[in-house]
Amino acid sequence: MIPISKPVITEDEIKAVVDVLKSGMIASGPKVKMLEENLKNFFNFKNVIATANGTCALHAALFGLGIKEGDKVLTTPFTFIATANSILHAGAKPVFADIDEKTFNIDVDAIREKLKKDKKIKAIMVVHLYGRVCKMDEIIKIAKEYGVKVVEDAAQAHGAKYKGGFAGSFGDAAAFSLYATKNITTAEGGFVTTKNEKIANKIRTFINHGQEKIYYHTMLGYNYRMTDIEAAIGIEQLKKLNEFNEKRRKNAEKLKQILKNYDWIILPQESKDEYHIYHQFTIRVKSSLRDNLLKTLNENGVGAKIFYPIPIHKQPFYKKLLSEKNSLPVSEKIAKEVLSLPVHPLLNENDFDTIKTAFEKFKKEFLN
Ligand SMILES: *Cc1c(COP(=O)(O)O)cnc(C)c1O
Numbered sequence: 177m178i179p180i181s182k183p184v185i186t187e188d189e190i191k192a193v194v195d196v197l198k199s200g201m202i203a204s205g206p207k208v209k210m211l212e213e214n215l216k217n218f219f220n221f222k223n224v225i226a227t228a229n230g231t232c233a234l235h236a237a238l239f240g241l242g243i244k245e246g247d248k249v250l251t252t253p254f255t256f257i258a259t260a261n262s263i264l265h266a267g268a269k270p271v272f273a274d275i276d277e278k279t280f281n282i283d284v285d286a287i288r289e290k291l292k293k294d295k296k297i298k299a300i301m302v303v304h305l306y307g308r309v310c311k312m313d314e315i316i317k318i319a320k321e322y323g324v325k326v327v328e329d330a331a332q333a334h335g336a337k338y339k340g341g342f343a344g345s346f347g348d349a350a351a352f353s354l355y356a357t358k359n360i361t362t363a364e365g366g367f368v369t370t371k372n373e374k375i376a377n378k379i380r381t382f383i384n385h386g387q388e389k390i391y392y393h394t395m396l397g398y399n400y401r402m403t404d405i406e407a408a409i410g411i412e413q414l415k416k417l418n419e420f421n422e423k424r425r426k427n428a429e430k431l432k433q434i435l436k437n438y439d440w441i442i443l444p445q446e447s448k449d450e451y452h453i454y455h456q457f458t459i460r461v462k463s464s465l466r467d468n469l470l471k472t473l474n475e476n477g478v479g480a481k482i483f484y485p486i487p488i489h490k491q492p493f494y495k496k497l498l499s500e501k502n503s504l505p506v507s508e509k510i511a512k513e514v515l516s517l518p519v520h521p522l523l524n525e526n527d528f529d530t531i532k533t534a535f536e537k538f539k540k541e542f543l544n
Contacts, residue, residue, distance in 0.1 A: 177474070177477055177478070177479045178477060178478055178518045178523070178527045178530060178531070179479045179518065179520075180357075180479045180480065180481045180516060180518050181356075181357040181520050182522050183356050183357075184413075184416070184420065184520075184521055184522060185409075188412040188415075189408075189409045189412045189413070192408035192409060192411065192412050193405055193408055196405050199404075201404055202403060202404055202405055203401070203403050204226075204401040204402060204404065205404045206404065207404035207405075207407035207408045207411065208226050208401075208402050208403070208407040210407065211226055211367075211402075211407040211410045211411050211414070212225065212226050212367070214411060214414055215367060215369075218414055218417070219335075219342050219344060219345065219369070220342070220345070221344065221369040222369075222370070222371045222372075222373070222376075223369060223371070223372075223373065223375075223376035224367050224368070225367060225368045225369075225376060225379050225380050225383060226365070226367045226401075226402040226410075227365070227367055227368060227400045227401070227402055228365065228366070228399075228400050228402055229353065229354075229355065229364045229365060229366045230331045230351055230352060230353025230354070230355060230365075230366035231258040231261065231262055231265075231353075232262075232383070232398065232400040233351035233353070233367055233368045233400075234258065234259065234301070234329060234331075235262045235266055235398075235400075236351070236368050236379045236382050236383050236400060237349040237350065237351045237368050237379070238262060238263065238266035238268065238327060239266055239378070239379065239382050240349055240368070240370060240375040240378050241299060241325045241327065241348055241349055241375065242298075242325075243263075243266045243267075243268050243298055243299055243325075244266070244267055244268070245267035246268075246296070247266075247267075247268040247296065247299070248268060248269045248297045248298065249263045249266075249268045249269070249270055249271065249297065249298065249299045249300070249327075250270075250271050250272075250287060250290050250291070250299070250300045250301070251270055251272060251273070251282070251300070251301040251302075251303070251329075252272065252273065252275055252281065252282040252302070252303050252305070252507075253272040253274070253275075253487040253488045253489045253490075253502070253504050253507045254275045254280060254305065254484065254487050254507045254510060254511065255303040255329065255484070255488065256331070256483075257488060257491065258353075259303055259329050260272075260488045260494065264497075268298070268299075269296075270488075271290060271297060272489050272502055272504055272507075273286035273287050273289070273290045273504075274286045275504075275506050275507050275510065276506070277506050277509070277510055278445065279305075279308060279310075279311075279445075280305045280458065280510060280514070281302070281303065281304070281305055281308065281310045282300075282302055282303070282310060282315075283506070284314045284315060284318070287300060287315065287318055291318065291322040291324065297322075297324060298324055298325065299324055299325040299326065300315065300319055300324055300325070300327070301327045301328075301329055302315060302328055302329065302347070303328075303329040303331075303332075304328065304329070304332060304333035304336055304343045305332060306332060306444070306452075306454070306456040306457075306458050306483075306516075307336050307453035307454050307455035307456065308333075308336065308446070308450065309333060309337065309338035309343045309450060310328075310338070311338070312328075312338050312339075312341070312346040312347075315346075316346055316347075325347075325348045326348055327347055327348065327349050327351070328343060328346060328347040328349075328350035328351070329350075329351055330343040330344045330350045330351065330352045331351065331352060331353035331355075331358065331366070332358065332359075332455035332456070333352075333455065334352060334358065334359045334360055334417060334453065335359065335417050335421045335451075335453050336421075336450075336451055336452060336453040337450065337451035338449060338450055338451075344369050348370065348371075348372070348375070349369065349370040349372075349379075350368070350369050350370070351366060351367070351368050352366055352367050352368075352369075353366045354366055354367070354410055358455065359417065359420055359421060359424070359453055360410070360413035360414060360416070360417050360420065361409065361410075362402070362406035362407065362409045362410040362413070363409065364406065365406045365407075365410060366402075381394065381395060381397060382395065382397045383398060383399075383400035383401060384397060384399070384400075384401060385397040385398065385399060419521075420521045421453045421454075423521035424453060424455075424519050424520065424521060425452070425453070425454060427454070427457070427519045427520075427523050428454045428457050430528055431457055431517055431519065431531070434528065434531060434532050434535070435535065438535065438539070440462065440465065440543065441459050441460070441461055442459060442460035443459055444457060444458055454519045456516040456519065457516060457517050458483065458514050458515065458516045458517075459514070459515055459516075459517065460510070460513045460514055460515075461515065463512035463513050465543075466482075466512060466513055466514075468538070468542055469538055469542075470482065470515055472534060472537060472538040472541065472542075473531075473535075473538070476530070476533065476534035476537055477534065478517065478530060478531050479518055480515055480516060480517050481516050482511075482514060482515060482516070483516050485511055486511060487504060487507040487508055487511050489502040489504060490508070490511075517531065518531075
């Protein structure tokens with residue numbers, strides 16, 4: 177089976193890890209510092225704080241921006257659960273705005289509608305889903321108008337761009353994940369970025385037990401630190417991020433060529449303002465076809481997968497939690513129509529043949 181994702185681990189990463197293990201300094205140390213510096217230079221970010229994972233990076237970003245109990249944070253229901261969970265971890269309440277069915281990202285008009293109605297919303301957490309950046313110029317403008325902060329969940333968007341700016345460079349803070357399936361990885365890991373020095377220092381203290389100086393604690397913090405073992409992997413991965421993203425874009429082009437004549441498929445789009453990094457290559461088909469397509473692909477060697485089958489406001493835990501009845505029809509429809517195909521950098525020509533054959537098989541069986 178062609179896996180939906182596969183980390184690119186070479187002798188570079190293996191050697192880097194072995195070197196750290198042999199050094200005796202295996203927890204947070206010089207490699208974490210170096211990874212933070214390299215990330216700052218690569219993305220031209222002012223401050224970078226490495227964390228244990230992307231979820232705690234989101235939590236730390238919200239804390240840094242002063243989000244607290246009683247606040248509400250506006251976000252998308254069509255994302256991985258960690259986005260909304262981090263809002264709860266910060267003591268705030270998630271409010272959901274529906275998505276744009278063309279981009280799968282939070283809808284700009286829906287943001288405005290929610291902000292108009294609810295003065296308790298203190299921040300918007302946007303998600304650059306599948307590696308495609310939200311319309312950040314419009315979102316920043318609305319946020320300024322209503323005086324709310326913007327946090328970018330850039331867990332799927334390392335190196336993605338919108339109008340020349342990197343994902344993570346637009347908001348008051350941004351969080352990235354370095355989980356094993358992301359465009360670059362440290363196994364588990366993540367980082368926060370912010371332009372504001374004071375917020376960066378607050379986040380640094382927060383992720384290290386509220387320790388401002390050695391054994392001097394000024395707030396309730398957490399152990400959200402990254403290890404040097406992870407950072408050593410990240411340093412090697414970052415060197416190859418451009419190459420990985422270019423490979424994904426080439427693979428996306430090949431998939432589009434294979435699928436372009438099927439008029440029952442809606443392919444992912446990219447405007448001239450965007451540099452899509454294809455964390456996922458996600459197509460849409462009618463909901464009546466989707467699950468059969470998934471099954472046929474899986475049975476014929478293609479590790480297709482649904483990201484995400486249930487919007488967050490429909491998750492059992494969130495249904496109990498949310499007082500308001502949420503009607504988010506676009507998210508609910510899209511969750512039944514999307515299907516992601518392998519697009520990772522390790523795909524080879526045989527894999528594309530396998531994908532082509534599997535689609536032909538589906539067409540013969542279900543569409544003639
Ligand atoms: C992966 C991911 C996260 C969480 O990152 P972890 O490192 O797994 O904690 C958050 N949001 C989105 C959109 C993600 O894809």
